[in-house]
Amino acid sequence: MKIRFPWLYTRKKLLLIFIIEIFLIFFINLNLPDKNPFFIQGKLIFSIIFLPFWFLFSYILGRYSFYENIYKNKKINLFINLILRTFIASISSILFVLIIQRNIDLNNYNHYDQIFLIYSFLIAFFINLVELPLINFFINKTFNKELWLFIGSNEIFEFLNQEIKWSRKKIKIIYKGKNFDFNSLNNSIQGIIFSGSSIKDNTFLTNIFDYQKFDLKVISLEKWCETNLQRLPPQIINNEYLLSENFIYRNNSIQLRTKRIGDIFLSLFLLVITLPIIFISIVFIFLEDKKGFLYKQDRVGLNQNIYTIYKLRTMKINAENGKPQWSSKSDPRITKIGRLLRKMRLDELPQLFNVIKGDMSLIGPRPERKVFDIKLEKSIKHYNLRYLIKPGLSGWAQVNYNYGSSIEDSEKKFSYDIYYLKNFSVWFDILIMFKTIRLVFSGKGSSPTN
Secondary structure: OOOOOHHHHOOHHHHHHHHHHHHHHHHHHHHOOOOOHHHOOOHHHHHHHHHHHHHHHHHHOOOOOHHHHOOOOOHHHHHHHHHHHHHHHHHHHHHHHHHHHOOOOOOOOOOHHHHHHHHHHHHHHHHHHHHHHHHHHHHHHHOOOEEEEEEOOHHHHHHHHHHHHHOOOOEEEEEOOOOOOHHHOOOOOOEEEEOHHHHOOHHHHHHHHHHHHOOOEEEEHHHHHHHHOOOOOHHHOOHHHHHHHOOOOHHHHHHHHHHHHHHHHHHHHHHHHHHHHHHHHHHHHHHHHOOOOEEEEEEEOHHHOEEEEEEEOOEOOOOOOOOOOOOOOOOOOEOHHHHHHHHOOHHHHHHHHHHHHOOOEEEOOOOOOHHHHHHHHHHOOOHHHHHHOOOEEEOHHHHHOOOOOOHHHHHHHHHHHHHHHHOOOHHHHHHHHHHHHHHHHHOOOOOOOO
């Protein structure tokens, strides 16, 4: 069983922060007085219960997303936001631990509110005391522009310069033409990017040892895109690459079986806890226009099999009038309650039945309608790859890109789908699930931008 973790490697700084926080929380708890009412079941038990909630709320509140906000805010504002979010994450985590323990009698007042706030402040203070200098170091490194040398066709070079706009890093790529002076730049170049066609060039093979002599990374175009873009644009992929990377998952049955078991149990759990929300949504849908609340639509699934998905209705009856079309910004076909349901992604909840049935997975490429798929197959290279795995309720494209409403958007989202297909693992699914939870709370990417 081959497990691939390039997405984990690109988050090594985040993993370092996780390890620091685990150490700090255990250190704080083990050194607090035993009379703290939170430690009824013991300091160790409290810490173990506290940590999952701490990471979950920290992630939802965006504590670990300083790279996304650094270009929008001044550094001091970013640090203030991080401190506030840390304090809120601590309070939220303690509340949930108290709910689980149910051993503290809050009616019997014993300065619980003061202890509660002091403990939250201690967590926030010590964690930020250690992490803010480290985060400041990460941020400063982010502003340093990486310089890469590209060897390949001019067409691919121009394409790459458009794609690096989507990278979280600051990157500049230089094209190696015939008159390029390598010696004048070798000290400032991060590494060499080469395309498949350049390998056939004897000059490249001759110079490869010179590149490595200067301690430069020599990386393929596909690997570079995986690391720096966290997606694989279909324009750069050829048939040779597809065959060498083995995109067929029959040999990965253990991972797929584990994924299927997780799909069933998690879907049943989500259905149980969201049934009240589904029922309330149904009532509001009916009250708005006295029409049906459920919407059915055929989608293309695994191996291009057609199946029917179920959604809570968010558009007016007969909104398309027999002419299928993508949604648009401020789409007049969407009802008032439909806008709210879409923003919170509650309209997707009935698809949990599709997951239980086996037509879908919780995580995978988002399924499209057949009428759109026919157009996309003709316009997007290797588009049929997405049929190699079950479609998902959420996916790598959904948590990284806005709502798609055009062929160009679909092509960009498909590049994330290819990355997911190549790097599929249960652990990758867990990461996407956490990112999905955060998106649901933030409401981002739930509607078209144009």
